[in-house]
Amino acid sequence: xxxxxxxxxxxxxxxxxxxxxxxxxxxxxxxxxxxxxxxxxxxxxxxxxxxxxxxxxxxxxxxxxxxxxxxxxxxxxxxxxxxxxxxxxxxxxxxxxxxxxxxxxxxxxxxxxxxxxxxxxxxxxxxxxxxxxxxxxxxxxxxxxxxxxxxxxxxxxxxxxxxxxxxxxxxxxxxxxxxxxxxxxxxxxxxxxxxxxxxxxxxxxxxxxxxxxxxxxxxxxxxxxxxxxxxxxxxxxxxxxxxxxxxxxxxxxxxxxxxxxxxxxxxxxxxxxxxxxxxxxxxxxxxxxxxxxxxxxxxxxxxxxxxxxxxxxxxxxxxxxxxxxxxxxxx
Amino acid sequence: xxxxxxxxxxxxxxxxxxxxxxxxxxxxxxxxxxxxxxxxxxxxxxxxxxxxxxxxxxxxxxxxxxxxxxxxxxxxxxxxxxxxxxxxxxxxxxxxxxxxxxxxxxxxxxxxxxxxxxxxxxxxxxxxxxxxxxxxxxxxxxxxxxxxxxxxxxxxxxxxxxxxxxxxxxxxxxxxxxxxxxxxxxxxxxxxxxxxxxxxxxxxxxxxxxxxxxxxxxxxxxxxxxxxxxxxxxxxxxxxxxxxxxxxxxxxxxxxxxxxxxxxxxxxxxxxxxxxxxxx
Numbered sequence: 001x002x003x004x005x006x007x008x009x010x011x012x013x014x015x016x017x018x019x020x021x022x023x024x025x026x027x028x029x030x031x032x033x034x035x036x037x038x039x040x041x042x043x044x045x046x047x048x049x050x051x052x053x054x055x056x057x058x059x060x061x062x063x064x065x066x067x068x069x070x071x072x073x074x075x076x077x078x079x080x081x082x083x084x085x086x087x088x089x090x091x092x093x094x095x096x097x098x099x100x101x102x103x104x105x106x107x108x109x110x111x112x113x114x115x116x117x118x119x120x121x122x123x124x125x126x127x128x129x130x131x132x133x134x135x136x137x138x139x140x141x142x143x144x145x146x147x148x149x150x151x152x153x154x155x156x157x158x159x160x161x162x163x164x165x166x167x168x169x170x171x172x173x174x175x176x177x178x179x180x181x182x183x184x185x186x187x188x189x190x191x192x193x194x195x196x197x198x199x200x201x202x203x204x205x206x207x208x209x210x211x212x213x214x215x216x217x218x219x220x221x222x223x224x225x226x227x228x229x230x231x232x233x234x235x236x237x238x239x240x241x242x243x244x245x246x247x248x249x250x251x252x253x254x255x256x257x258x259x260x261x262x263x264x265x266x267x268x269x270x271x272x273x274x275x276x277x278x279x280x281x282x283x284x285x286x287x288x289x290x291x292x293x294x295x296x297x298x299x300x301x302x303x304x305x306x307x308x309x310x311x312x313x314x315x316x317x318x319x320x321x322x323x324x325x326x327x328x329x330x331x
Numbered sequence: 332x333x334x335x336x337x338x339x340x341x342x343x344x345x346x347x348x349x350x351x352x353x354x355x356x357x358x359x360x361x362x363x364x365x366x367x368x369x370x371x372x373x374x375x376x377x378x379x380x381x382x383x384x385x386x387x388x389x390x391x392x393x394x395x396x397x398x399x400x401x402x403x404x405x406x407x408x409x410x411x412x413x414x415x416x417x418x419x420x421x422x423x424x425x426x427x428x429x430x431x432x433x434x435x436x437x438x439x440x441x442x443x444x445x446x447x448x449x450x451x452x453x454x455x456x457x458x459x460x461x462x463x464x465x466x467x468x469x470x471x472x473x474x475x476x477x478x479x480x481x482x483x484x485x486x487x488x489x490x491x492x493x494x495x496x497x498x499x500x501x502x503x504x505x506x507x508x509x510x511x512x513x514x515x516x517x518x519x520x521x522x523x524x525x526x527x528x529x530x531x532x533x534x535x536x537x538x539x540x541x542x543x544x545x546x547x548x549x550x551x552x553x554x555x556x557x558x559x560x561x562x563x564x565x566x567x568x569x570x571x572x573x574x575x576x577x578x579x580x581x582x583x584x585x586x587x588x589x590x591x592x593x594x595x596x597x598x599x600x601x602x603x604x605x606x607x608x609x610x611x
Contacts, residue, residue: 050450073455084448088376098448100368101456103361129379145448149455 001026001184006056016042018208031195031202039208077151081158083138087131102149116144136167192296231288234259362457369464391425418484419574420546426509431533433513437520438529466513501576511593514600565592
């Protein structure tokens, strides 16, 4: 349904995308993960016909985004991380207007608007001006507007950024419904939990390149089995890191900000006991210590060497992903 | 880079945003249909913002009353009663002031995110429809303002002395100039950063043009160096045309000037505004 082949795009000397390939089968959800500045939004904009790639090509439902952008626009719906709706108009008027701009007739536009409002639980508020809506209601309306044209492909660019947990769960349920009906979804997110919950398959991009792809389970499997997470007093971090160096079956990942060491282990219980003994012998009392399954956050951290939401791609790496030497500490 | 900060008011614009794929031109009927949708939306907005509507109505009425009763006694225009001289001028002045709302409206749309819906949510709509819809809505608004000015004018003593046909033509001439200027203000609205600046920037060219013109006073009363400018600039030409059509007198030269001015403004500013819109 979505095919991307060797797409690259540079802004001046900055390479936003450096040869990205991606293929999303119809009726599935593709997660597109990456830190800020990784190139996610550039890829979304290329697929949405807002930006032309320098090389490569992208097709939606077989239609080339560059050769026939008008057709592509009628196939896709795009919802973003902030609400692009008219404050003065009512919710219903907003949706009818968008319907008319999708060139539905007056009657059909009204019917679709009503449908969207019902689906998104906005019927009661439908005839109130949008300026009386809460943030969550606006975002629901925004998504509703993207559905008026009955898109076959829905591109969601960080759809739940800034939403409260309750509204986020509603959005997820809603996205699942759409997929069940056959909509193909490209989901850009920084919340790995979101990809874990919704995506059938994900790619991780960093500095314009795909650095990993697979199902959530496959991405997690790349990290080995379980993880020991040890949080220590900040002053003890270096000493604890050195003490734990021999434990586990991979290099530890150090989170300087939280003073947390995460170790992938192949033999969970003996390794956990060994870690406890080592720390005890060194006289370090952990703030927190536990054994857990890896989350996509761990995958992300180990793949990119950065936590999600880390803005500066030139910041020194505080972690050494899956390499034999012990981790470096920044100066 | 296209780094996305948390919840920006506007989408982050990459530094070189000029390579948007150019869609095949939509059929003219589609552009028009889209423009009508946008115009209706804008008129609904105008109707909903009651306070703005009230003050936008009071302002030109105040101008009529001030000039009719405060300055009017001091201004002498040979050969015509001042109220008959004033009201045609005020009609032109109000459409010109009205045209500045194009700048404010577009600028508001840009900062409150609805332009994103039109532009960045990849609707299969015509791009020029947003500007066309905006200027058409402001034209409709100007029709009401002109009719209001005529009613107020007649209440303070203004009369048509030249028959119905020329009176209707006079209204059309004023509206044409207003519509042409809307495109100048569209460009201003797309260029400045926020609605407040749009308001100020819009009025900057307006004041010298409206006051150094034949709108309120006879050009003969001005110093010689100013007369050549004041006589030929579009607002004077339009005011003189409207005056000749409502009160009688030679029309042709001023009418031709006004039509030329309006056409020239449209020919220059429509492409500039559309080009600017593509880059925002």
